[in-house]
Amino acid sequence: MFEVEEKTRVDAIDRTLYDFKDKLDPAMIVNSGLTEKVVRQISLEKEDPEWMAEFRLEALKTYNSLEIPAWGPPIDGLDMDNIVTYVRPKGEMSAKWEDVPEDIKNTFEKLGIPQSERKSLAGVGAQYDSEIVYHNVRKEVEAQGVIYTDIESALKGDMADVVRSHFMKLIPPTDHKFAALHGAVWSGGSFVYVPKGVSVEIPLQSYFRLNAPGAGQFEHTLIIVEDDAYLHFIEGCSAPKYNIANLHAGCVEIYIGKNSRVRYSTIENWSKNMYNLNSKRALVEEGGIIEWVSGSFGSHTSYLYPMSILKGDNSRMEYTGITFAGEGQELDTGAKVIHMGRNTSSHITTKSISRDGGKSNFRSEVKITREAENSKSAVTCESLMLDDQSRSDTIPVSDIRNSKVDIGHEAKIGRISEDSIFYLMSRGLSEDDAKALIVGGFAEPIAKELPVEYAVEMNNLINLEMKGSIG
Amino acid sequence: MSYRVNTIPMPTWNHLKVNYAPEIFERDVNKSEKLRNYSVSHVFDDMVSGAGADFDNDVKANASVIKCKSVAAKSGDNSFVSEYKEGVVRECLEVFEGAEAELVQIIASENEEQLDILTQVYAHKDAKVRLYLLNLSGIRSDVRSGVAVKAEENADIEVVRIAIGSHRALYGIRSELTGDNSRCNVTTAYLADNDEMLDMNDSTNFYGRETFSEIKAIGLLSGRAYKTLRETVDFKRGCVHAIGHEGEDTVMLSDEVTNLTTPLILCGEEWVEGMHAATTTRLDDDMLFYLQSRGVPLKDAKRLIIESRFSPVVDMIANEDIKNRVMKSMGERLDALSVL
Numbered sequence: 001m002f003e004v005e006e007k008t009r010v011d012a013i014d015r016t017l018y019d020f021k022d023k024l025d026p027a028m029i030v031n032s033g034l035t036e037k038v039v040r041q042i043s044l045e046k047e048d049p050e051w052m053a054e055f056r057l058e059a060l061k062t063y064n065s066l067e068i069p070a071w072g073p074p075i076d077g078l079d080m081d082n083i084v085t086y087v088r089p090k091g092e093m094s095a096k097w098e099d100v101p102e103d104i105k106n107t108f109e110k111l112g113i114p115q116s117e118r119k120s121l122a123g124v125g126a127q128y129d130s131e132i133v134y135h136n137v138r139k140e141v142e143a144q145g146v147i148y149t150d151i152e153s154a155l156k157g158d159m160a161d162v163v164r165s166h167f168m169k170l171i172p173p174t175d176h177k178f179a180a181l182h183g184a185v186w187s188g189g190s191f192v193y194v195p196k197g198v199s200v201e202i203p204l205q206s207y208f209r210l211n212a213p214g215a216g217q218f219e220h221t222l223i224i225v226e227d228d229a230y231l232h233f234i235e236g237c238s239a240p241k242y243n244i245a246n247l248h249a250g251c252v253e254i255y256i257g258k259n260s261r262v263r264y265s266t267i268e269n270w271s272k273n274m275y276n277l278n279s280k281r282a283l284v285e286e287g288g289i290i291e292w293v294s295g296s297f298g299s300h301t302s303y304l305y306p307m308s309i310l311k312g313d314n315s316r317m318e319y320t321g322i323t324f325a326g327e328g329q330e331l332d333t334g335a336k337v338i339h340m341g342r343n344t345s346s347h348i349t350t351k352s353i354s355r356d357g358g359k360s361n362f363r364s365e366v367k368i369t370r371e372a373e374n375s376k377s378a379v380t381c382e383s384l385m386l387d388d389q390s391r392s393d394t395i396p397v398s399d400i401r402n403s404k405v406d407i408g409h410e411a412k413i414g415r416i417s418e419d420s421i422f423y424l425m426s427r428g429l430s431e432d433d434a435k436a437l438i439v440g441g442f443a444e445p446i447a448k449e450l451p452v453e454y455a456v457e458m459n460n461l462i463n464l465e466m467k468g469s470i471g
Numbered sequence: 472m473s474y475r476v477n478t479i480p481m482p483t484w485n486h487l488k489v490n491y492a493p494e495i496f497e498r499d500v501n502k503s504e505k506l507r508n509y510s511v512s513h514v515f516d517d518m519v520s521g522a523g524a525d526f527d528n529d530v531k532a533n534a535s536v537i538k539c540k541s542v543a544a545k546s547g548d549n550s551f552v553s554e555y556k557e558g559v560v561r562e563c564l565e566v567f568e569g570a571e572a573e574l575v576q577i578i579a580s581e582n583e584e585q586l587d588i589l590t591q592v593y594a595h596k597d598a599k600v601r602l603y604l605l606n607l608s609g610i611r612s613d614v615r616s617g618v619a620v621k622a623e624e625n626a627d628i629e630v631v632r633i634a635i636g637s638h639r640a641l642y643g644i645r646s647e648l649t650g651d652n653s654r655c656n657v658t659t660a661y662l663a664d665n666d667e668m669l670d671m672n673d674s675t676n677f678y679g680r681e682t683f684s685e686i687k688a689i690g691l692l693s694g695r696a697y698k699t700l701r702e703t704v705d706f707k708r709g710c711v712h713a714i715g716h717e718g719e720d721t722v723m724l725s726d727e728v729t730n731l732t733t734p735l736i737l738c739g740e741e742w743v744e745g746m747h748a749a750t751t752t753r754l755d756d757d758m759l760f761y762l763q764s765r766g767v768p769l770k771d772a773k774r775l776i777i778e779s780r781f782s783p784v785v786d787m788i789a790n791e792d793i794k795n796r797v798m799k800s801m802g803e804r805l806d807a808l809s810v811l
Binding site: 363407411413414415 | 481482483484485487489490706708709723724725726727728729730731732733734735736737738739740741742743744745746747748749750751752753
């Protein structure tokens, strides 16, 4: 018969750091709902070039023509009629912290953004609701020819033609309903340009804070890295919790030149009233490398699957992700990769933890086209269930159309191994220490891929408190 | 009537075309002569095959052949062989407590014949069942096979499927492990060549404690074959200490093949072990080189490697005559492979 054992208690994520709220005091706010009038108002407010104003209206038409996805977690609680798509904070974007409005500055200081900038970043962008409020890059990085600015400035400045030729070309509004929504109402986000042969040794970071209740955030991040270059870009995000739904439908497009490498790290810590329907995609040329490191902790519901298109021969993709789904959360995450070039390789490694009725879904697509000779792909996903109220599902798909390939996939779902505990105890560890080691070790391979500050944050987020035996 | 078949329990992106079989099937209702006023044991009422409830209801409503067998403990008559070529067929096997039974189902359609067959197997407590599904049809026929299996406490079911025939072949096996300590393994050897379409949807639902299931497939794809394999282990809440394994090992001999694989692990219970492992490769160059260095011509070396991949599955067939028939069919298919 089965013994009743006391279970390990894994604490919920401590959100007090992120849950503080500022009084809603915007410079401008549109009415809730998504109409042509609202889209035109956003265009006017942002002083869009003509082509962008037309692009938004076309995207709105696409949005209205597309259905809500039928395959993912339910998003019934998201009513676009109640979502405010544009909230302009007070003040203008500045490159000096002292010029940022006091309450907004306090928000980012509580989140540790200026401290991180001083300590370990080459540049920082900070977005509050719909607009970037602070953007700065170190002089020595700027001197290398690196451009790191808010995307609105890039859209109207010297890089206007480059933005126009790349904006939503990787993720067109027709891709899915929420890409179309993004195309219609996008605002804020960053533009990064790294010239040929330049290696940005320390990371750039953009942080997105959504304060307004019932609002959406639709920032657009466009990164262009020329040949033989390197960039590490960090994205952070958070929001206080409200009793009404908030929406995040951002978009990240990354172009990676020949023999270049981009690492894109994200710690997503939205509040539990957030619908996070985000899109990320990278196009990788010959010999290029994209590395995605992703931690998903917040949100009520997430749809998040960074996609890599390995266009060039010998290009490579690595995706490392962890998902922690607690009470009331359904986090549907994973990755997609399309191998188009020869000798391309991809490696997807994910871990997920489900507790207190949380639902964690892993979803992936590996496509090997007929031209992608000698390609290799390995997908590994591990899921840990911490109680029988929770769910963990894996839905991987591979579509292979070339015989000269080497494709492997492994998935594992289960609880903490009693054999492992027994082994560690036989080596002298106490039962509690053995269990703490195993649970901590589960997340460790992901933590080591993160910048150290984020690894510490992640470990704080997963505050594993061991008690009694695991079972 | 028209409907979708081989639907997976949790859908994914539509553009992948794996959520259900790519074709919507339609039946010419006047083609076969229906049987009316027949009855089968009520234990089969709520069983649904991997092909789906619409397919099952279609076969039940239009079946022209119904075969129902039951086996009690110590029954001498417990081994059955059925052979079908075309039509709409329903075959049921109920194995009572402590009994053992074996059903060999041979599909031998020819030319452009079409066969739709629903197979239902109910294993009572402590029953043991061996089910062999052997599609040895010609390459112009169409076959759709839905299989529903249910196992009570301690029941043990072994399903062996040889899928080497038909132009369009569609198979769906669903196992329901309702009893504690029940087991069901599904082992498949498949081969598709030319323009053949092979679509499989195998799943096990775990309800009982300490249940076990392994779904594994060994395959060979050549020509312009279009193959989809869906495997699902679904751990329902309460299936404490259940273990479910999925696996696929595929060799592709052509760059014109389409090879889709969707291995789902769905988990609503923490005390379980769910695992999946899959590999897709070409024929092992090192092994080919070794065999050639030993004087084996390339063509024979390829053939040897392919046959050795399938032989563990074929060897699971206990009946020597039937095993020889399967090997003969397989040999004919391998002879016809353009790459050999």
